[in-house]
Amino acid sequence: MIRPMVVQDISRVSEIEKTVFTSAWSAGDFTYELTENPFGHYFVDEIDGAVEGYIGLWILFDQAQITTLGTTLNHRRQGIARRLMEYGLRHAFQSGAERISLEVRVGNIAAITLYESFGFQRKGIRKDYYQDNHEDAHLMVLERNQAWKN
Ligand SMILES: CC(C)(COP(=O)(O)OP(=O)(O)OC[C@H]1O[C@@H](n2cnc3c(N)ncnc32)[C@H](O)[C@@H]1OP(=O)(O)O)[C@@H](O)C(=O)NCCC(=O)NCCS
Numbered sequence: 001m002i003r004p005m006v007v008q009d010i011s012r013v014s015e016i017e018k019t020v021f022t023s024a025w026s027a028g029d030f031t032y033e034l035t036e037n038p039f040g041h042y043f044v045d046e047i048d049g050a051v052e053g054y055i056g057l058w059i060l061f062d063q064a065q066i067t068t069l070g071t072t073l074n075h076r077r078q079g080i081a082r083r084l085m086e087y088g089l090r091h092a093f094q095s096g097a098e099r100i101s102l103e104v105r106v107g108n109i110a111a112i113t114l115y116e117s118f119g120f121q122r123k124g125i126r127k128d129y130y131q132d133n134h135e136d137a138h139l140m141v142l143e144r145n146q147a148w149k150n
Contacts, residue, residue: 005042064097
């Protein structure tokens with residue numbers, strides 16, 4: 001079941017975040033996003049009472065950006081990220097976004113494959129984007145009129 005992330009989810013989400021990202025957001029980062037950032041939109045996928053995945057977006061008028069997306073290790077390849085993407089993208093388009101962008105590590109084949117399946121296109125490279133290992137990022141963009149459906 002996908003629902004908005006609430007403050008009570010933060011400890012679970014930040015625990016997951018530590019296991020899925022090398023540069024993880026802290027609980028404080030999520031608290032800021034939920035309570036202070038007027039442009040932040042966060043959703044979780046809850047399965048049998050436990051949060052197993054989450055997605056975040058910033059939506060600023062006609063521009064949106066995916067800020068985070070993660071699925072717990074033992075629930076991978078069960079469609080959680082696909083459901084969260086569908087929900088998040090639809091939410092962004094319904095909120096007025098015309099263009100959704102994201103950055104992804106060039107070596108993150110799982111995420112790139114997922115994003116391309118929604119119609120995201122590689123628009124450029126951000127050199128040395130990640131501080132931890134100096135990996136480059138693909139800038140990927142989805143225009144509303146190119147989206148899979150919405
Ligand atoms: C990327 C990630 C969110 C995918 O989550 P998931 O819930 O396992 O993904 P889904 O089961 O919804 O898979 C949807 C599609 O994504 C693609 N995909 C997912 N994992 C993949 C993998 N390991 N290799 C290739 N393609 C993959 C496939 O196209 C898949 O569809 P299919 O299963 O029908 O082939 C997950 O691997 C993750 O949390 N990774 C670490 C965090 C991360 O990299 N987030 C993105 C940052 S930009």
